[in-house]
Amino acid sequence: MLYRDEAIVLRTHKLGEADRIVTLLTRQRGRVRAVAKGVRRTTSRFGSRLEPFTHVDLQLAEGRSLDTITQAETLTPFSKGLGLDYDRYTAGTVMLETADRLVAEEREPSVQQFLLLVGGLRAMVAGEHAPGQVLDSYLLRSLSVAGYAPSFDHCARCGTLPSEGATHRWFNPSMGGMLCATCRVPGSASPAPETVALLGALLAGDWAVVDPALARNLKEASTLVSAYLAWHLERGLKSLAYVER
Ligand SMILES: [Zn+2]
Numbered sequence: 575m576l577y578r579d580e581a582i583v584l585r586t587h588k589l590g591e592a593d594r595i596v597t598l599l600t601r602q603r604g605r606v607r608a609v610a611k612g613v614r615r616t617t618s619r620f621g622s623r624l625e626p627f628t629h630v631d632l633q634l635a636e637g638r639s640l641d642t643i644t645q646a647e648t649l650t651p652f653s654k655g656l657g658l659d660y661d662r663y664t665a666g667t668v669m670l671e672t673a674d675r676l677v678a679e680e681r682e683p684s685v686q687q688f689l690l691l692v693g694g695l696r697a698m699v700a701g702e703h704a705p706g707q708v709l710d711s712y713l714l715r716s717l718s719v720a721g722y723a724p725s726f727d728h729c730a731r732c733g734t735l736p737s738e739g740a741t742h743r744w745f746n747p748s749m750g751g752m753l754c755a756t757c758r759v760p761g762s763a764s765p766a767p768e769t770v771a772l773l774g775a776l777l778a779g780d781w782a783v784v785d786p787a788l789a790r791n792l793k794e795a796s797t798l799v800s801a802y803l804a805w806h807l808e809r810g811l812k813s814l815a816y817v818e819r
Contacts, residue, residue: 655699
């Protein structure tokens with residue numbers, strides 16, 4: 575059985591002498607691992623179309639365990655735009671690894687995760703916003719789609735809203751976000767109110783708030799996003815270590 579789908583290439587690894595196993599986030603079928611035969615030969619008809627970051631239109635043949643890629647056309651070569659900028663490239667790498675981890679089940683359709691990743695990579699290449707904030711916004715939104723939506727306004731434990739114009743003071747990744755004074759648990763962080771507002775703006779994609787934010791608030795927000803992400807994945811993301819936070 576042949577089928578078509580579009581996908582972002584998340585990662586690849588070698589198989590035998592000339593083949594690769596390609597891990598894809600597809601639009602229709604979620605995460606799929608497929609074989610690309612002969613892709614490591616210089617004469618391969620796939621060229622560089624099955625490298626990480628590439629947005630491809632694919633034809634695949636269903637197999638018993640792994641499907642086989644029979645055709646690949648490039649839709650958007652995101653790696654071309656990212657490869658020239660170290661910060662954007664490393665942030666993009668974290669996005670691919672996060673998508674790979676958050677869409678853990680094979681063939682579990684996740685159109686929202688696919689669209690978020692395409693949108694995030696497009697924003698990373700466009701360069702209209704700083705790479706660290708494109709990454710943070712993507713991470714908060716992909717965690718939300720995966721069922722780990724953080725709360726930056728009401729208390730994550732009791733649901734109380736802060737008083738008008740204020741924010742709750744305590745942040746704890748294990749509790750799901752901000753906590754009121756009553757629900758506060760030991761070991762919670764106490765970010766600046768501006769940082770809490772910034773986190774809400776990153777989650778909402780409110781760039782009018784994010785773009786002019788102060789460096790110290792951006793840095794504090796990035797630290798809290800990393801802590802939140804690390805809590806929700808069993809172990810920290812390898813690639814996150816290379817991003818300046
Ligand atoms: Zn509370």
